[in-house]
Amino acid sequence: QSLLSENDHQAAHNRQHFEQHGVLAVNLMSSPGSGKTALLEQTLELLRDRLRVAVIVGDLETENDAVRLRQHGVTAVQISTGSACHLDAHMVHSALHEIDLSEIDLLFIENVGNLVCPASFDLGHHRNVILLSTTEGDDKPAKYPVMFRAADLMLISKCDLLEVLDDFSPQRAMQQLQQLANPAPTLQLSAKRGSGMAAWIAWLQQQLDDHR
Amino acid sequence: QSLLSENDHQAAHNRQHFEQHGVLAVNLMSSPGSGKTALLEQTLELLRDRLRVAVIVGDLETENDAVRLRQHGVTAVQISTGSACHLDAHMVHSALHEIDLSEIDLLFIENVGNLVCPASFDLGHHRNVILLSTTEGDDKPAKYPVMFRAADLMLISKCDLLEVLDDFSPQRAMQQLQQLANPAPTLQLSAKRGSGMAAWIAWLQQQLDDHR
């Protein structure tokens, strides 16, 4: 227990940094390969000239994701976790030293691809956004409840593939989220085709307005 | 460290059970939704009347996977891990009490969908088989090296979708596995279409023969 409470202490400290500059921090979680980075790449293009954004991204190894994100003209700090299966508040805090929070409105934290442990570590952030890709199966909210109970928004990603998949039902996935007694909304989108992205951008803008 | 050594102690005990009955135990790991259960369903059909098989399957919650597997006429024991992101040797040991090892040749252990922690827990098994689905991206071996270094075989699953995906390269995924200094073979298959399944069945038969 003391491991988490130490983390919570650090998370509260991180949150002070965010409040001081009116920054909304969004924690993006999913299975590996659900499309977190692809979504962020499209999001950064759509927010260009609207909101000032930076990204912290966690992976066991490689700078792959940060390199992809920097191509869209933003600060992207890569955290290499080594063998840890999730980001924690200390890791995020040291990454914050590389970001000038007075220069941004919105901070995305792309967590390590994992549908279990990341949900238990407060990073000091304000919203949990969970991606569920159409290729993983619609039973994931029931099978990985710790994560989906923590969702403020569920994004069903890769919806362009629905036309070639025969057994993913967005309704079933949404029903399972509700059965977890989580009233969070669900949006369907495709980062590749751009469908559903306007509703996602509107949700982000709304959260930022509420936060301020 | 004592957590792992206690686990290793229990794993050695589990292995004694397997050796006593000449059973090969295969640990199946992947991201959530990569197709572990679908692969097992097809495998059970192809091994019917050839080998005697049982399955232990781990998930945080639900009996979904065990129910699917039992429809193929085998014993399938569901372990509900609660919030643990991986199976450990103790969980597998208590599940063994529900299986008569003198009646089987091959035991599959379908681990919790997670590309990090399951690789670190010896269950007493003999082979690690890692699934990487074409829909997750071919960069996973480099980004999740702890898991892919532990692979005895990498299976690229859902290969029927390659015709609609524009950026997954099986060669790139295989190169990345080799860059981890892991000489493990790679097989490409589709549980849905049946392609590549014969080579997978042949590999299993070979491992069982070597083991005995």
Ligand SMILES: Nc1nc2c(ncn2[C@@H]2O[C@H](COP(=O)(O)OP(=O)(O)OP(=O)(O)O)[C@@H](O)[C@H]2O)c(=O)[nH]1
């Ligand atoms: N068809 C389709 N494929 C997508 C979409 N979004 C992402 N992908 C594919 O999904 C794979 C993984 O995408 P990433 O953006 O790297 O996923 P990620 O969640 O960031 O992966 P990790 O950071 O490794 O957990 C890649 O092959 C992408 O091309 C989409 O909207 N439609």
Ligand SMILES: Nc1nc2c(ncn2[C@@H]2O[C@H](COP(=O)(O)OP(=O)(O)OP(=O)(O)O)[C@@H](O)[C@H]2O)c(=O)[nH]1
């Ligand atoms: N196109 C295609 N889809 C597949 C294939 N194998 C599995 N799927 C789909 O992938 C999704 C997940 O399959 P599962 O077998 O439940 O995957 P899993 O790895 O057992 O999932 P967890 O146990 O939850 O980690 C389902 O929607 C399946 O229909 C395949 O060979 N081709």
Ligand SMILES: [Mg+2]
């Ligand atoms: Mg990514």
Ligand SMILES: [Mg+2]
């Ligand atoms: Mg399964």
Ligand SMILES: [Zn+2]
């Ligand atoms: Zn973990």
Ligand SMILES: [Zn+2]
């Ligand atoms: Zn025993």
